[in-house]
Amino acid sequence: MKYNLITSSITAFFIMAGAAATSNALANEKEIQANDLVEMFxxxxxxxxxxxxxxxxxxxxxGTFVPAPNKHFTGAALLSNGELPVSMRFSVGGASPSSDEKAPGTRGMGMQIKLPNGTLHTFTGNNFPVFAGKNPEIFHGFLSTLLPDENGKSDPAKTMAFVQQNPSLQAHVMWNQNAKTAASFANTEFFGLHTFYFEQSNGQKTKFRWNIEPSLGVKTLEKAEVANMPTEFLADTFAQQLKDETVSFTIMASLGEAIDSDIDPSQQWPTERPKVALGTVTVNTSGGDACNNTNFDPNIMSAGFTPSADPxxxxxxxxYAISFGKRLSNQ
Structure with a gap:
């Protein structure tokens, strides 16, 4: 099993024969807890x-966030307080602090916008549009098939059999097989994956999913280009882009209909759903460690916004809380 499949599957969660059937049964028999996932990572x-x-x-x-008020989010404090400060973190998939920047696959983004009253609104996304599994049990079961045996080898056939028996994994695995190396964080589109709601003062609810579009366009590298890149290039590339041009992202909200699932992040909504802009984030600086102790929990939102029942x-x-606690205590 390719390393980028492992890292993509793990980071999908934070930023998806007889042996497989047994694994599937076990995954569905046990209700997975948060610590089970952290230990699996x-x-x-x-x-x-x-x-x-x-x-x-x-x-x-x-950077800074400039809102784009619209009728679907009328009264949202996030869109009613003018320009707001933003703390961001871009990332490479994987649990290692020395993850390979030249490897194709997962790139992540965490963003916290601070409102005048101190309230935070968090956007956390990845560069893949679908999650690896419709629930934590399938996700955990999938990850368990990637574990090496006593000889240090994993069994790709076991993993693929599990994927075949769990259709909600298939779109993510397909994305991963075709993924290329991101040219820059500034040239990457990020997807929130989950469904959220906003309730206006009149009681009207807006069902939406968000994605973040880069103003500089999406760009990836071909294998020949990757071969000529230094081992680490993402931080320097981003810093140079900040010097040469404006690096910004537009936060877009896709408006869902009743038939669109609000509990299954492994399913994409139809592309024809209407989209509206929530605002634009312009990046001003990069580097340093200001975001190191930030917990980019996507359930932290400003007034009027609520998460769906997506498991x-x-x-x-x-x-995130368990991981955050371990990080602060140097575990």
Missing amino acids: EKLGGKHPGYRKAHAKGLCAS VLRMRSPA
Whole structure:
């Protein structure tokens, strides 16, 4: 099993024959807890005290958010207070702080916007549009098939059999097989994966999913280009882009309909759903360690916004809290 499949699957959660049937049964018999996932990440990626359990390698940045008020989010404090400060962190998939920047696959983004009253609104996303599994049990079962045996070898056939028996994994695995290396964090689109709601003062609810579009366009590297890149290039590339041009991202909200699932992050909504802009984030600086102790929990939102009942989204808060506690205590 390729390393980028392992890292993509792990970071999908923070930033998806007889042996497989047995694994599937076991996964569905046991209700997975947050600590089960954190421990699984450590088994797959190794223990790295003081670092995040996923997306360990990252780049801090800061900037400003300029809202784009619209009728679907009328009265939202997030969109009613003018320009707001933003703390950001871009990351590479994997549990190692030395994850390979040249490897294709997962890139992540965490963003916290601070409102005047101190309230935070968090956006946490990845560069893949679908999650690896419709619930924590399938996700955990999938990860368990990637564990090496007593000889240090994993069994790709076991993993693929599990994927075949669990259709909600298939779109993510397909994405991973076709993924290329991101040219820059500034040229990467990020997806929130989950469904959220906003309730206006008149009681009207807006069902939405968000994605973040880069103003500089999405760019990836071909294998020949990757071969000529230095081992680490993402931080320097981003810093140079900040010097040469404006680096910004537009936060877009896709408006869902009743038939669109709000509990299954492994399913994409139809592309024809209407989209509105929530605002634009312009990055001003990068580097430093200001974001190192920030917990980018996507369930931390400003007034009027609420999370859906998506079981993967609900699992993120306790899993992030456990990882955050371990990181602060150098575990």
